[in-house]
Amino acid sequence: MKTSPTPVKVGVIGCGAISNTYFQGCKTFPILEVVHVADLDLARAEAQAVKYGIPRHGNVEGLLADPEVELVVNLTVPKVHAEVNLAAIRAGKHVYCEKPFSISRAEGAPVIKAANERGVLIGSAPDTFLGNSHQACRKLIDDGAIGKPLSAVAFMTSPGVERWHPNPGFYYDIGGGPMFDMGPYYLTALVNLMGPMRRVSGSTGIGFAERLITSQPFAGTKIEVKTPTHLAGTVDFQSGAIATVVMSFDVWASHLPRIEIYGTEGTLAVPDPNGTGGAVLLRRSEHREWRDMQVTHTAMAGRGAGVADMAYAVRFGRPHRTNGDLAFHVVDAMQAFEESSNSGCHIPLATTCAQPAALPPELKAGHLDE
Numbered sequence: 001m002k003t004s005p006t007p008v009k010v011g012v013i014g015c016g017a018i019s020n021t022y023f024q025g026c027k028t029f030p031i032l033e034v035v036h037v038a039d040l041d042l043a044r045a046e047a048q049a050v051k052y053g054i055p056r057h058g059n060v061e062g063l064l065a066d067p068e069v070e071l072v073v074n075l076t077v078p079k080v081h082a083e084v085n086l087a088a089i090r091a092g093k094h095v096y097c098e099k100p101f102s103i104s105r106a107e108g109a110p111v112i113k114a115a116n117e118r119g120v121l122i123g124s125a126p127d128t129f130l131g132n133s134h135q136a137c138r139k140l141i142d143d144g145a146i147g148k149p150l151s152a153v154a155f156m157t158s159p160g161v162e163r164w165h166p167n168p169g170f171y172y173d174i175g176g177g178p179m180f181d182m183g184p185y186y187l188t189a190l191v192n193l194m195g196p197m198r199r200v201s202g203s204t205g206i207g208f209a210e211r212l213i214t215s216q217p218f219a220g221t222k223i224e225v226k227t228p229t230h231l232a233g234t235v236d237f238q239s240g241a242i243a244t245v246v247m248s249f250d251v252w253a254s255h256l257p258r259i260e261i262y263g264t265e266g267t268l269a270v271p272d273p274n275g276t277g278g279a280v281l282l283r284r285s286e287h288r289e290w291r292d293m294q295v296t297h298t299a300m301a302g303r304g305a306g307v308a309d310m311a312y313a314v315r316f317g318r319p320h321r322t323n324g325d326l327a328f329h330v331v332d333a334m335q336a337f338e339e340s341s342n343s344g345c346h347i348p349l350a351t352t353c354a355q356p357a358a359l360p361p362e363l364k365a366g367h368l369d370e
Contacts, residue, residue, distance in 0.1 A: 014074065015041070024304075029304055039059075099126050102331055121323070123327065126306070132297040141194075153257065157256060200347050206229050208250070211223040306321075326354075
């Protein structure tokens with residue numbers, strides 16, 4: 001009879017709003033045990049420790065010095081992701097970072113290099129492509145349900161985040177905007193379904209020079225916009241497939257799909273990649289109507305699978321899916337959209353990655369493959 005692996009001890013740096021999702025998600029995977037939490041705001045770290053029954057809390061330095069912590073989850077703001085990742089690597093910890101992996105190639109490359117040299121694992125959100133519905137989509141494609149994928153569309157349109165986010169300023173700073181905020185979900189989902197990218201072209205713009213915050217506690221404050229808020233472009237994949245991508249904070253409403261994959265024998269409608277569930281719709285060439293397909297997977301009901309997947313890699317020595325090569329490949333592509341717009345040229349990508357291994361459908365909730 002197979003025995004359960006010893007849980008990997010996890011330390012979480014950053015106790016903002018997203019931390020609740022991670023604390024809740026990690027509890028669903030027996031291979032994870034959060035033992036330490038840290039934040040610049042010590043009171044906030046203490047509050048989360050009490051709320052989730054975490055035994056130790058304090059500052060970042062104390063967490064990185066904790067010999068029990070094997071894996072660090074970095075939930076800081078994007079502009080310090082690389083800095084915190086490097087500090088954790090130097091402390092000998094495996095690191096899983098909230099998206100984006102970095103705000104530029106120049107910041108992300110040293111992190112990859114340092115992790116390889118130190119012999120630790122590095123990875124990044126999003127892990128939503130490991131969700132049940134997205135893995136069902138992957139299985140349909142792998143099983144030939146739409147034939148060979150030829151093209152795709154990916155649309156993320158919204159009026160911005162200043163109406164609901166409690167501290168939206170960084171979304172309009174360098175390293176923010178719809179591409180670096182939501183692009184990781186969409187591009188990672190596309191790589192999971194169609195393999196690595198080859199080149200990018202794009203046009204970018206800023207729809208509004210200022211944004212007025214209407215959410216609390218900063219209602220009435222104006223934000224100077226320093227990053228593109230509308231990006232439209234194409235992605236050429238190594239397979240030969242082509243995707244049309246639009247990421248925008250300048251759209252009040254639309255009827256656009258999230259993701260659709262078009263193949264030689266049919267079309268697959270993929271649910272929102274900023275979630276793990278949703279309807280999976282298929283229309284083959286011989287169908288007269290869309291068909292709601294069975295979701296074949298049950299392992300992941302919420303967030304946390306990316307951290308768990310890394311933990312399995314730590315315990316069993318297998319590759320992990322939400323790895324640094326994939327995350328850095330996505331950063332390379334996201335940066336290339338604006339570079340293409342500025343130069344008027346296609347931008348060949350300098351990076352590549354392996355298409356993540358599909359999750360077996362027979363996995364039970366809260367458990368991944370060894």
